[in-house]
Amino acid sequence: MGGPFKGEPLKGLYVRPIAFRPVANSEVTATSKLRTINYRFQKMNLYAFVILCGICLSSAAAAIPKGLSENDPSLKQLEMPYLMFPNLPMNSRRKCSNEICTVTCMDGYKFPDGGKVAEMYCVAGAWQPAIRDCIPECNLPCLNGGVCGLPNTCLCPTAYKGPQCQDSNCDQKCQNGGICVAKNLCQCTNDFYGNYCEMKNECLAPPNLPKNSRRLCSTLSCIVTCNSGYKFPDGSTDAGVYCVGGAWQPTSTPDCILN
Structure with a gap:
């Protein structure tokens, strides 16, 4: 490449790599207008080149050549994170401009801090801050050690059942201080035994x-x-x-x- 930039042309970054070619004096007419037009054209392209490299491009159409996707291995080899989308947290969707990405949790999910929307910004060529995955949300709390495993669905310990893990998994109540540990199985104190700890040892x-x-x-x-x-x-x-x-x-x- 001639002109003010030398070396190999840009590969895989832009659909139409920018090229600069100085005009020889022999190509300039007596009016010198071509010299002025050529200078302004080069200056405009240089300005566009600097701006393009200084922002976090999130638009595949702007940064990725035609026929390639954002996951194409050849793009990953460029090691230029500001030309890529930020990592997408699980159970979320995103909407990006050149310098900001808005990440929204899908219905039934939330961020660990309880929010549903978070933003990432392009800072020094990298997307910041890192955003954690969206987790399932249960409108009613899970009880007795249950955890929210799917939207509005509690995963219960073996000793409990019900939408909120609110019910014992033993059909009869464990007696004499016994604790239900699985379906119809009580863990008894040393003084008692039986299916429901009903007999004294x-x-x-x-x-x-x-x-x-x-x-x-x-x-x-x-x-x-x-x-x-x-x-x-x-x-x-x-x-x-x-x-x-x-x-x-x-x-x-x-x-x-x-x-």
Whole structure:
């Protein structure tokens, strides 16, 4: 390229790259009008070139060659962000001019701060500020740990159901301090058991200890052993006691007697 600009011509940025060509004196007529017209034309093009490179172009028609889209890989290689659209937040749409983009959340969505409209400005060749994605909006609040997963739709923990997660997922209320943790499943305190924590756990305390014996217990069973020189009435020296349905079975164990 001749004239005041040298080097490779612009590639992929403009439909019609700007070119400057000085006019030789031999081309100028005696009236010198052509020299004046040529100078003004070059000055006008130079002014347009400076303005074009100094703004954030958001119009594909202004900045992208015919036949290419804004996502064309050849444009991304130019590494000139001010010639591209800003990133579009999820669940939103945008409307842009040369220096400002207005981003609006779609129906049923909002920005994390509760707003629905935000603006981005071209500052020093970059779109600012960054805008977060639009999130679903529920007109009524989600309760009991539920979260708004879709517009006006709460995603509930397994223990709750209903439009606002307001209802227990257990058909019957959990008793004695129990908590519903899933459909018809209660988490009981140590003192109770059953589907709805309705039965008292008698196995928390060890079973009665027969006379002249000792015992070794785990959570659900105990082994009772007669002391040396003693035995149970049936002649054995060991007996098992087991927690069944929240109670120790058998309910009683005979005392150990002398051999």
